[in-house]
Amino acid sequence: MRAGLAATLLLFAAGAAAADDTPSFAGTWTLNHELSQDLAAKVKDAAGPGQMSGGPKWAEETWLPWGADFSEPERLGVRELLLKAVPAFDDLEIEQSGEEVKTVHGTTGSRIFHLNRASSGTALAGTTVKRDARIQEGQLVLESKGKSSHLREVFILESPKRLVYMLTLEQERLKTPLQARLVYDRAP
Numbered sequence: 772m773r774a775g776l777a778a779t780l781l782l783f784a785a786g787a788a789a790a791d792d793t794p795s796f797a798g799t800w801t802l803n804h805e806l807s808q809d810l811a812a813k814v815k816d817a818a819g820p821g822q823m824s825g826g827p828k829w830a831e832e833t834w835l836p837w838g839a840d841f842s843e844p845e846r847l848g849v850r851e852l853l854l855k856a857v858p859a860f861d862d863l864e865i866e867q868s869g870e871e872v873k874t875v876h877g878t879t880g881s882r883i884f885h886l887n888r889a890s891s892g893t894a895l896a897g898t899t900v901k902r903d904a905r906i907q908e909g910q911l912v913l914e915s916k917g918k919s920s921h922l923r924e925v926f927i928l929e930s931p932k933r934l935v936y937m938l939t940l941e942q943e944r945l946k947t948p949l950q951a952r953l954v955y956d957r958a959p
Contacts, residue, residue, distance in 0.1 A: 796911050796926050797867040800934050800955035802860060807953040811857045817940075817949035818850035849944040856880075863936070863955055865926070872904055872911065884913055919943040932957040 815821070859877030866873040870887040874880075882892060884904035891901050892915075903914045911926040920942040927935040933956055940949040 793906055794909055794911075794928050795867055796865045796872070796928065796934065798865060798934075799958040800863040800865070801958045802862070803933075803954045803956050808951050810860055810951050810953065811854060813949055813951040814850065814853045814857065817945045817947050818853060819846060819946040821847070821850065846944045846946075849942060853940075853949070860953060862958075863934075872913070874913070882913075882915075929954075 856876075859880050862877060864875040866875075870885055872884045872886060874882050874884070882902070884890065884902050886904050886906065889901060889903050891899050893899065898917055900915045900917045903916075905912050909928070913922075913924040913926075915922040920940065922941075923939045925937040927937070929935050933954065936953040936955060938949070938951050938953070942949075
């Protein structure tokens with residue numbers, strides 16, 4: 772009987788220790804520009820040039836002055852939107868409690884994720900974004916999927932005072948996926 776009780780207590784203690792092993796990403800973080808990739812340059816690479824190019828694929832003759840194909844203004848709009856968002860990545864706040872994670876980029880970029888279930892939120896123009904969050908191998912993984920985009924964010928605690936943030940954005944208007952590695956230091 773004592774052996775059974777001891778085994779039960781040992782299993783309980785091991786379960787409690789495993790729950791305590793869940794890393795806390797909570798805190799206020801400041802971008803370390805020296806250790807981070809240049810996010811604006813990464814956006815420019817992924818989104819392509821800042822001016823329109825080409826012409827409609829069906830217009831083989833140049834008797835009209837086509838300045839762009841019909842998707843170019845939309846691509847430029849995505850490029851401009853992403854470039855305007857770059858300063859919001861200078862500061863990051865993460866709130867983590869129980870099964871909920873809230874991220875705040877800048878002053879207005881707040882999102883809530885649930886670690887125990889998928890959820891949804893509203894993105895630009897009122898579109899719905901499906902969100903998923905999990906802690907996997909000590910990393911916080913956040914995924915947001917919209918109609919034409921997929922954002923995957925991975926947070927890695929390099930130390931109690933340093934956070935590595937890997938982001939990958941796939942969006943149909945980008946020339947290539949946007950991938951960046953940002954490094955944050957815990958704010959005092």
